[in-house]
Amino acid sequence: MSDVLLLEAISKTYGKGGPAPVPVLSDLSLRVGRGEVVALVAPSGAGKSTLLHIAGLLDTPDTGRVLLDGQDMTGQSDKARTEARREALGFVYQFHHLLPEFSAIENIVLPQLANGVAGNAAHARARDLLERVGLSHRAEHRPAQLSGGEQQRVAFCRALANGPKLLLADEPTGNLDPATSDRVFDVLMGLVRDTGLAALIATHNPELAARMDRVIQLDVRQG
Ligand SMILES: Nc1ncnc2c1ncn2[C@@H]1O[C@H](COP(=O)(O)OP(=O)(O)OP(=O)(O)O)[C@@H](O)[C@H]1O
Numbered sequence: 001m002s003d004v005l006l007l008e009a010i011s012k013t014y015g016k017g018g019p020a021p022v023p024v025l026s027d028l029s030l031r032v033g034r035g036e037v038v039a040l041v042a043p044s045g046a047g048k049s050t051l052l053h054i055a056g057l058l059d060t061p062d063t064g065r066v067l068l069d070g071q072d073m074t075g076q077s078d079k080a081r082t083e084a085r086r087e088a089l090g091f092v093y094q095f096h097h098l099l100p101e102f103s104a105i106e107n108i109v110l111p112q113l114a115n116g117v118a119g120n121a122a123h124a125r126a127r128d129l130l131e132r133v134g135l136s137h138r139a140e141h142r143p144a145q146l147s148g149g150e151q152q153r154v155a156f157c158r159a160l161a162n163g164p165k166l167l168l169a170d171e172p173t174g175n176l177d178p179a180t181s182d183r184v185f186d187v188l189m190g191l192v193r194d195t196g197l198a199a200l201i202a203t204h205n206p207e208l209a210a211r212m213d214r215v216i217q218l219d220v221r222q223g
Contacts, residue, residue: 003067004166004198005032005055010064012050024050025061030216032166032198037189039209040202042218048202049170051218055200056089056168057081069165086115090159090197092188094171096151098143104154105130105139108161115162122161129157132194133187149180156188160195167192167199174204181205 007030014022024047032038042048053059054066057073066073068088073081098107105126112122130136133153143151152173159167172188173181185208192199201212209215 002034002070003031004034004036004069005030005200006065006067007031007051007055008065008067010051010054010061010066012047012054012059012061016062025054028064028218032200034198035196036214037192037199037201037212039212039215040200040218041204041206041209041215042202043220046218046220048218052168052170052200052202055166056091057085087162088165090162090164090167092152092155092159092167092169092172094174096143096155098151098154098158100143103140103142104135104146104150104157107143107154108157111158111161117162125161126157129160129191130154132191133157147180148176149184152176152184153187156191160191160197163195165197167197167201169199169201171202171204173208181208185211 007028010025010028012025014024028051040048040051050059054061057066057068068084071084073084099110102110105123108126108129109122112125113119117125127136127139130139133156135150135153138146138150143154146154156172173184176184189211203209
């Protein structure tokens with residue numbers, strides 16, 4: 001299985017060289033293969049967000065390498081990283097961050113237009129994604145008119161709108177009640193499996209983690 005994401009010997013310390021350095025990641029390596037769904041389980045403060053930011057090319061490690069689909073992103077320009085992020089990565093957060101003034105379908109169309117997709121094709125893809133998550137009938141509604149679980153399903157569609165190679169998710173169902181979280185997670189797994197993309201999904205929920213292909217546990221560093 002080829003690696004979609006490969007982190008090699010990553011280290012990160014905040015405030016390095018200052019009076020109160022915070023070492024967070026030390027010599028961490030991980031890989032996510034094509035079609036693989038990996039759970040990232042970490043107690044609060046262990047560096048889960050730091051790791052997702054590094055994997056998502058939003059932050060850089062002090063040492064180590066980040067390879068995305070075989071391409072070494074270490075030392076690449078901001079422009080190249082932004083491009084790679086737009087083309088290869090999809091993000092889902094605990095709170096959906098949908099644009100409130102746009103409808104569900106527009107929230108899925110807009111990132112495609114920003115990537116140069118033609119309007120008709122972008123709408124067709126958005127409709128297809130909404131159908132897959134059972135929300136065709138809510139396409140014209142704005143986020144505030146949708147339930148929390150529905151908003152999160154729209155956020156999944158948006159993350160997948162540009163056909164990413166890797167989905168990075170930070171507690172994607174964390175703000176939902178347990179029953180809704182379970183249902184919405186099923187939808188996410190269905191989407192990921194259908195599209196064959198790789199996913200790294202951070203969760204505090206051991207039951208959700210157990211349903212993924214592999215679990216990576218991060219521990220809090222002492223000192
Ligand atoms: N900019 C920063 N400067 C200094 N310390 C930081 C900075 N950002 C994060 N940290 C510290 O690094 C550690 C890891 O932070 P991170 O946000 O990655 O944790 P996390 O595992 O995502 O936690 P949570 O699950 O609570 O969100 C924490 O102790 C945090 O206080």
